[in-house]
Amino acid sequence: MRYAICNETFEGWDHAKVCRTVAELGYTGLELAPFTLAPRITDVTAEKRKKLRQEAEACGLKIIGLHWLLAKTEGLQLTSPDPAVRAKTAAYLVELARCTRDLGGDLLIFGSPAQRRIPQGSTKSQASDYAGDTFQRAMRGFIDNKVKLCLEPLSPPEADFINTCDEANEIIRRINHPLFVLQLDVKAMTTEAIPRPELIRRYGKNAGHFHANDANRRGPGFGDVDFVPIFQALKESGYGGWVSVEVFDYSPDPVTIARESIRYLKECAAQMR
Numbered sequence: 001m002r003y004a005i006c007n008e009t010f011e012g013w014d015h016a017k018v019c020r021t022v023a024e025l026g027y028t029g030l031e032l033a034p035f036t037l038a039p040r041i042t043d044v045t046a047e048k049r050k051k052l053r054q055e056a057e058a059c060g061l062k063i064i065g066l067h068w069l070l071a072k073t074e075g076l077q078l079t080s081p082d083p084a085v086r087a088k089t090a091a092y093l094v095e096l097a098r099c100t101r102d103l104g105g106d107l108l109i110f111g112s113p114a115q116r117r118i119p120q121g122s123t124k125s126q127a128s129d130y131a132g133d134t135f136q137r138a139m140r141g142f143i144d145n146k147v148k149l150c151l152e153p154l155s156p157p158e159a160d161f162i163n164t165c166d167e168a169n170e171i172i173r174r175i176n177h178p179l180f181v182l183q184l185d186v187k188a189m190t191t192e193a194i195p196r197p198e199l200i201r202r203y204g205k206n207a208g209h210f211h212a213n214d215a216n217r218r219g220p221g222f223g224d225v226d227f228v229p230i231f232q233a234l235k236e237s238g239y240g241g242w243v244s245v246e247v248f249d250y251s252p253d254p255v256t257i258a259r260e261s262i263r264y265l266k267e268c269a270a271q272m273r
Contacts, residue, residue: 204237
């Protein structure tokens with residue numbers, strides 16, 4: 001297993017300090033939220049991108065990519081009925097892909113529940129058409145930058161659109177490109193009718209990325225979710241990507257979250273058959 005962690009866990013920390021800390025704790029990957037870098041990814045200069053990458057690599061870390069792609073932005077919406085807004089959103093996704101490439105990563109994880117809601121007066125089917133159009137407009141940019149877009153199902157009530165792996169795969173099939181794939185998240189899978197290990201066996205081989213957390217929004221090992229069958233299912237599915245710790249409850253503190261999460265994950269990995 002290759003373990004990464006999301007940098008917003010360390011809110012307010014200097015990037016170099018984050019890199020040193022997570023590397024010392026045993027992680028080899030770092031996933032970045034764009035809003036921790038600047039209000040817009042286009043505000044992150046080439047010089048700054050180079051420095052971020054160098055600071056990570058100096059600690060033996062790889063910046064694997066970006067997530068929370070549209071969080072805290074304004075005027076961007078995956079599912080907008082307005083073609084001009086969809087074009088603007090697609091162009092921004094391409095900018096995110098360029099930044100990911102500059103940072104040495106190759107993953108974009110699309111969650112961003114607030115920017116993918118079903119528009120008022122629209123149906124879920126129409127929202128799917130709008131989302132497919134936005135992603136299709138951005139595909140050339142993903143291809144040119146050799147970056148994979150991982151579409152993440154999210155649980156209600158956090159999101160009202162793309163709540164299941166099947167719903168995500170419907171859009172993935174429309175785009176029909178190897179750089180447009182599924183994202184699996186333990187917390188998000190909690191609300192599916194199918195048990196998490198079965199979902200992972202079903203979809204893991206073709207998933208582009210995996211978020212490790214608990215149903216209680218905390219880190220793995222901080223709740224009741226057993227990761228031994230989850231890791232067993234990942235192994236059986238043939239998944240070969242990163243396992244990245246993503247939490248939404250930042251208690252008790254960043255170092256405890258990071259240290260105990262990777263300790264627990266390694267314990268579970270050691271118990272696999």
